[in-house]
Amino acid sequence: MSYKKSYQIYIIGVGGQGTIKTATIIGEAAMAQGLNVVMSEVHGMAQRGGTVVTELKIGKGLSPLNENYSADLILAFEPSELLRTITVIGKNTNIIASCSAIIPFTVSLGISKYPDINQIIERLGKKVNNLHLIDAERIAKEAGNIITANIVILGAALATPQFPVKKDLIIESLKQNLPARSIDMNIKALEMGYQEYSNILN
């Protein structure tokens, strides 16, 4: 893979949604496929309910941080967080977002407002080619538990045509990185997410 073909992934969510875990699953699978991969995570204070961003670069890059307007894939586990990804969105970025809002305490205190998600989607739709909202929480519930919503989104990402890592390696990596008793449920969530996105594409 030449430098220009390196694949940049930007994952954003709220503390506790599994952004780091999702990225680690992708990263280890990429390594197993023989690809070079680097990843950047956030730990510490931000984890307590704050925004968490994890970034990956698969291919030739040395730095995991996505360049401006150059992300190949954005996974947003919370829809309003899309507003924080504006610096990495390019015209051809594939964007997959969960449609379920997580409203922070600042909104109940009245010191912050929750934006209109429809507006965000409409404005994004004018400029980007591949944007899909997925009801990840509903699918996750069907798969067995709402906490698998991140894996539903990961499944959807695997169905994007350019995704560089093979699905069976992602499943293998998932088995290595999640608790043994939750594996079946997570694989189900992954497959359902994959199916959901495949249906959208067809």
Place this chain on the structure above:
Amino acid sequence: MKVQDIYEKKQGEKLFLLGNEAAVRGALEAGISFASTYPGTPSSEIGNVLARIAHQVGVYFEFSVNEKVALEVSAAAAAAGLRSFVFMKHVGLNVAADAFMSTAYTGVRGGMIILSADDPSMHSSQNEQDNRIMAQLAGVPVLEPSNPQEMKDFMIYGINISEQLKIPVMIRTTTRVSHMRGIVELGPIKPGEKEGFFKKEEPGFTIAPAFARKMRQELIKKLNQLEVIGNTSQLNKVVRKNNKNKVGIITSGVSYNYVLDTVNKYSLPVNILKLGFCYPFPRELMKNFIANLDKIIVIEEVEPFLEKEVLTIIGQEGWQKKVYGKLDHTLPHIYEYNPDIIEQGLTQVLKVEVAEKNPGIDFSGLTPPMRPPVLCPGCPHRSTIYAIKKAVQGLKIKKENIIYSNDIGCYTLAMQPPYYMADYGICMGSSIGIASGMSKATRQKIVALIGDSTFFHAGIPPLINAVHQKANIMVVILDNEVTAMTGGQPNPGILTDRGGEKSTVVSIEELSRAAGAGYVKTIDPGDLDNSVETFKEGLQYEGVSVIISRSPCIMFVKREKERLTYQINQDKCTRCLICLRQFNCPAIFQREDGSIDINYLLCTDCGYCVQVCPQKAIEVKK
């Protein structure tokens, strides 16, 4: 990946490791058998991994009471001939500074690595501080890895030069290296010495003035020798050579990644010198690299450390060359770098056209909701600070007449609305020292908020001071029986079990009484009425009162019995919003119709909110 892979995987195998995990593997490959720390982001995962595996791999590891002690215990092990490893966040080295400076003088016998994890952009810190300058001040050599592979490899290199020159070696990382994950090819594990022996031979380790003068001479000699090693070290390399072009880049640490990505992206015809062993400055190497260049761009995070040395060399040689970096504002002096900052700087100096990629998305009028970090649902600290507020209100103390000096830990989050209970908070243990001084300077009421781990770390001397100086303060020790903010490490107040060897628990109550506090009481923050009454007593006490509010952290303590679940009785609820706007539990929310409800995804069934509701509308769910 499983944590055991870090020591079970063999030479030649590859792992996808976090920089901090790679440091642990590096320690094992370097034959390190003694390690210590006080947890702090972005270094914490090194300790978290070591705590889980140290016993299996035969390494002695401790979470010390603070960074100074951590540095001292590892220095002692190295003096006894073991290879040792102490690690901390950048500001931790400030706490350890006294021991750090003197260890440079005494030197070591076994190799010793001091890892400083700096935090540019202050992701989880109170300042951005470039500890290469601390190393220079002490006279300690510095290695700067750029990625997890180098993190591991530099541990081995560092221990070798440390043992060769009998000097501790600093590995300086930054957040984006400590928290970068990358592919690491493993080397062989080298079992460390199990037991040391402290030989009483000259030169000793006591730095009385007469000895210190000799040690200072020795230190300068060692630094001169290290500079010679640095000039030809494999860690310092010219990675791009371009004789035709008179532009060169000198870079180190994570910045190297951004530089190389940008240079590759635009096929820039530049020379690049990467410095992995950056102090003592490899001056000969730098001079030779610069000699034929017209323009030098220096790219490093936080301070213009290498940049000033480049200017020094140019000045000494009497050369006319242009140096770009932080000092001429080509690159920013504040916050961490990223690929775009470097791309902008390099393309500007090299006059390269950059294609416009901005798709022009219009998000005007739309802003994401603020998501500051927040005390978890079920956090006992919320109940403690709520009870303090109630007590202050009960005593009719005006807002402007009460000062909250806060400290470093989860309870720092009390600074946010609706609590506003952090007027002053600068460093570990400062809450009590600031309270002590404030009490002498003003007649306002002062409440110091400090956690259990922070109290052990740096809260005891200021408590003694406050008692001795007859300060009039209330000290609240929020004891959640763990070091929570950094990920749940133990502290001296907690019973730990290291392979069957149980720790001795140190009592906060006894320490407080021994320090001379006249009023010492322990409360359960789960009992709101009693907590409020106790805080009222504490606030009215003339002298130093200590109230220990003890309840385990909801994140790290296993539930022993099934808890009750709660619901809002909508008939009783008057929508006074006290639960939401004053107690402010993130699991309680208001529906669009105005009714109050519980988010069961977040609720931990702690039941603290039941006592907060004046209408008794929060009930046990049947």
